[in-house]
Amino acid sequence: MDFHEKVVWITGASAGIGEALAQAFARQGARLVLSARNEAELRRVQAACAPAEALVLPLDLAAPETFAAAVAEVQARFGHVDILINNGGISQRSLALETRLEVDRRLMEVDYFGPVALSKAVLPGMLARRAGRIVVVxxxxxxxGTPYRSAYAAAKHALHGFFDSLRAELYASGVGVTILCPGFIRTGVSVNALTGDGQALGQMDEATAKGLAPADFARQALRVIAQGRDEATIGGRETWGVLLKRLAPGLFARVLRRARVR
Structure with missing residues (x-):
């Protein structure tokens, strides 16, 4: 896939992985739609992506009632969406029994229902053109699942179930679905992660601080998207966990039980 002149809509574009993806697509000549809640930070990313054309479109993933108007604004500006990247979300750092139910619900609303609702809003246009790709981070x-991330893991597991099903339903429609599975990426994800009472953790994990640079993640992600792959894990040695769980589930369970570090 050649990204030149492609219209790429990125949620969570104000920082971290989303910002790195925006800059990577900008270098490829894509036209961008940058969404997140923080408009000031989106303007900063827009400036960093110049001279690429970029529409700043503030969006709250917990407010799906606003998505139809957002899609209409994108269509008015660019006519269509070639690639939707569902990247926005919130992480978690709290034990399951110490996490209020409203925090569990908040994580599901933003990390699962938001991407699902936005994808449903964008898909009719893609299907009408018989072209497009939905990307889920x-x-x-x-x-x-790992300790301290019960609701976050639940939301991400739910994404896999929904978008794997959607991919099968869209077979031969001209619209593809790609799921990206990052490991530890050096972003503010842990700083902004919710604790049991809904407050932000406010500090960076040691593992996150030692993670892959966002620009390196973005470079690999664009290659995966260009290849039209269904799914890919991107990160360091932690990605071996997928294989270890498959080949030695008992050993993997023992390793997870010892993973008490946030």
Missing amino acids: SSLVGKF
Whole structure:
């Protein structure tokens, strides 16, 4: 896939993985739609992506009632969407029994229902053109749950179930679905992660601090998207966990039980 002049809509584009993806697509000559809640940060990313054309479109993934108007605005500006990248979300750092139910619901609303609702809003236009790709930024915890991330893992597992099903339903429609599973990426994801009472953790994980640079993730992600792959894990040694769980589930369970570090 040649990304030149392609219209790429990225949620969670104000920082981290989303910002790195925006800059990577900009270098390929794509036209961008940048969405997140923080408009000031989106303007900063827009400037960093110049001279690529970029529409700043603030969006709250927990407010699906606004998505139809957002899609209409994108269509008015660019006519269509070639690639939707569902990247926006919130992580978690709290034990399951210490997490309020409203926090569990918040994580599901933003990390699962938001991407699903936005994809449903964008898909009719893609299907009418018989072209497009839905990209979902999941996580390794979409493949296996880990301590301190129960609701986050649940939301990411749900994404896999929904978008694997959607991919099968869209077979031969001209619209593809790609799921990206990052490992530890050096972003502010842990700083903004929700604790049991819904407050932000406010500090960076050691593992996250040592993770893959966002630009390196973005470079690999664009290659996966260009190849039209269904799914890919991107990260360091932690990605071996997917294979270990498959080949030695008992050993993997013992390893997870010792993983008490946030």
